[in-house]
Amino acid sequence: DIQMTQSPSTLSASVGDRVTITCRASQTINSWLAWYQQKPGKAPKLLIYKASTLESGVPSRFSGSESGTEFTLTISSLQPDDSATYYCQQYNSYLWTFGQGTKVEIK
């Protein structure tokens, strides 16, 4: 199984800060990496697919990048509505795996 190691588990930042979340895959996943945002009591919402493509309707302050088996979600200017838990997911294999999640809190 492909393991996804996500960090940090929590982060606290101020409105306007640049925020970075990292996910490392245990083997190559050929850019088949998605990022989701989940708010309490809600289903996950797709933000980024194919490592760096922004889903339609998602604010442009969200971006994704990759370097080998390391993937990054960046929020360029944190907004109050961005308070949520973020998950990476590999879908290179039919056996999807998710990162452990990063809870983003607003200071």
Add this chain to the structure above:
Amino acid sequence: EAQLVESGGGLVEPGGSLRLSCTASGITFNYAWMNWVRQAPGKGLEWVGRIKSKTDGGTADYATPVKGRFTMSRDDSKNTLYLQMNSLKTEDTGVYYCTTQSGCSSGSCNWGQGTLVTVSS
């Protein structure tokens, strides 16, 4: 617009059974590969299983923790996906979401609202 609606969750004793349903609209269900993803209380997301479309063979694959206990099936005439859960354990407690990449550019953009399964005596 795609809509997925899960139902069938509830309280069940350890060792018991439960069948979840997910009814889809706004997608071409008979061509869709469908997945179940679950989330234990306060925990992260865990893939449970996937069933292919019947045109692609209709077979299902499962995560190791549920293999041999859970069975996915589909009724394309009703646009409905099922998850039969047997020999339930307390660690199966959580919210179960159905999700599909059908209708999405890539990644899984369509999710249901989830249904809560509680396994407890």
